[in-house]
Amino acid sequence: MARLVLFTDNAQDLAAGFPGAAQVEMKSFPDGESYIRIPEACRGKEVVLLHRCYPSPNGNLIRLFLVLDAIHAQSPKSLRVFVPYLPYARMDKSVKPGEAISADTVCALLRQLGCTELITIDCHFIKSGAGIHERAGLRIRNFTAADALLAQLGKKAPGALVISPDQGASYMAKGGVSMSKVRGEYGEMGGATYRKVAELKADFNAKGKDIIIIDDMISTGSTMVKAVKVLKGAGAKKVFCAAAHGLFLNDALGKLVEAGVEEVICTSSIPSPVSRVGAAALVKEAI
Ligand code: R5P
Numbered sequence: 001m002a003r004l005v006l007f008t009d010n011a012q013d014l015a016a017g018f019p020g021a022a023q024v025e026m027k028s029f030p031d032g033e034s035y036i037r038i039p040e041a042c043r044g045k046e047v048v049l050l051h052r053c054y055p056s057p058n059g060n061l062i063r064l065f066l067v068l069d070a071i072h073a074q075s076p077k078s079l080r081v082f083v084p085y086l087p088y089a090r091m092d093k094s095v096k097p098g099e100a101i102s103a104d105t106v107c108a109l110l111r112q113l114g115c116t117e118l119i120t121i122d123c124h125f126i127k128s129g130a131g132i133h134e135r136a137g138l139r140i141r142n143f144t145a146a147d148a149l150l151a152q153l154g155k156k157a158p159g160a161l162v163i164s165p166d167q168g169a170s171y172m173a174k175g176g177v178s179m180s181k182v183r184g185e186y187g188e189m190g191g192a193t194y195r196k197v198a199e200l201k202a203d204f205n206a207k208g209k210d211i212i213i214i215d216d217m218i219s220t221g222s223t224m225v226k227a228v229k230v231l232k233g234a235g236a237k238k239v240f241c242a243a244a245h246g247l248f249l250n251d252a253l254g255k256l257v258e259a260g261v262e263e264v265i266c267t268s269s270i271p272s273p274v275s276r277v278g279a280a281a282l283v284k285e286a287i
Contacts, residue, residue: 004040004076005287007050008067010060013268014050014082014280018287021050024067034059036066042074048287049081050280054247054270057087061106065113072114081110082119082287084269084279085217085245092125107136117141119286121269121279122172122216122244129171141286145267146172146214148277149242152265153212157240160210165200165227172214172244177204179227189220190250200226207235217245218266221252228259238262246272 007015008024015021025037049067053060064083071079091102103125110118117139126133129144150162164173166181184198200223213227218241228239239261246253246266253274256264267282268275280287 002044003046003048004042005048005050006038006040006067006071008052008063010052011050011082013271014052014084017280017284018050024049026063026067034063034066036063036070038067038070038074042071042076042079045076046078047071047076047080049079050287051081051083052085052270053083053087054085054245061087065109068110068113068115076114078116079114080117080119080286081115082280082283084121084267084283086118086120086123089124104136107138107140111136111138119143119283121145121267121282124168124216127168127171127216141283143283143286144172145244145269145277145279145282146174148282149214149244149265149267150174150212152276153240153242153263156263157210157212157238160212160238160240161204161206162212162214163202163204165213165215165223169215172216179203179230181223192249194220194222197222197226200230202230202234205234206231209236210238210240211236212240212242214242216243217247218243218252218256218264219247220249221255224261224264225252225255225259228256228261232260240264242266245269246274248272 005018005021022040027035088102088106119141126142133140162173162176164170164178170178180201182199184196187196241264265276267277267279269279
């Protein structure tokens with residue numbers, strides 16, 4: 001059965017290891033709407049689409065929906081999608097009545113548009129590492145960057161204590177300890193809404209230790225910056241940060257450096273100056 005790898009303009013680097021991969025034609029109309037054309041016939045083929053949904057998650061999700069629908073209309077045998085960082089994965093439950101559970105909406109739409117499997121990395125709502133999962137009818141094959149990230153930092157800080165800033169990412173710390181994080185009220189940052197970190201405690205002895213903090217993502221950096229400060233305040237020697245996805249909003253990287261972090265590393269799920277682990281290499285066996 002023929003396999004066809006397709007990629008969009010923001011996933012060219014992800015397609016580099018797949019000779020013969022074809023780029024989806026994508027343009028913008030003057031009003032900002034997207035024009036999409038699938039350059040290859042898909043009927044009966046095992047199609048794999050490589051696409052990033054970040055930055056501009058809303059626009060890139062709509063583009064993904066249009067591409068999927070155009071492929072699905074040609075009746076491929078299967079239609080798998082690699083999105084390294086899945087947007088809206090943190091909106092997986094409602095905290096206040098009436099809030100949208102957007103993770104379900106995104107997954108349900110992907111399924112309805114013909115996606116037979118979503119391949120992704122350290123998806124926030126999965127919280128358990130590599131494996132096959134299901135959400136809103138969508139089959140999800142999740143990979144974790146934890147081993148690759150820890151292998152890199154392990155060379156710089158052999159024997160470091162590996163911790164996660166909260167329970168949700170404890171699977172990434174491979175049995176290491178977690179800090180206890182309490183989220184607070186919604187706040188504003190750069191005109192956008194985010195939930196503040198009310199409290200972050202380290203109930204373990206950090207004094208004199210090298211510590212690696214690992215998390216699924218660094219967004220505003222509130223969690224990591226607070227974690228670094230708490231650990232430094234508790235006498236930690238060197239503190240390193242690793243995350244699968246580095247969004248680094250509002251100068252989060254600068255704030256981490258100011259807080260005294262030794263080094264920060266992420267994958268290339270969202271390309272940044274600290275992308276040290278290739279996202280495509282992590283999932284290669286699935287494509
Ligand atoms: C939360 O549960 C996640 O695992 C991350 O800790 C969090 O989303 C990071 O966001 P921020 O960088 O804005 O604190």
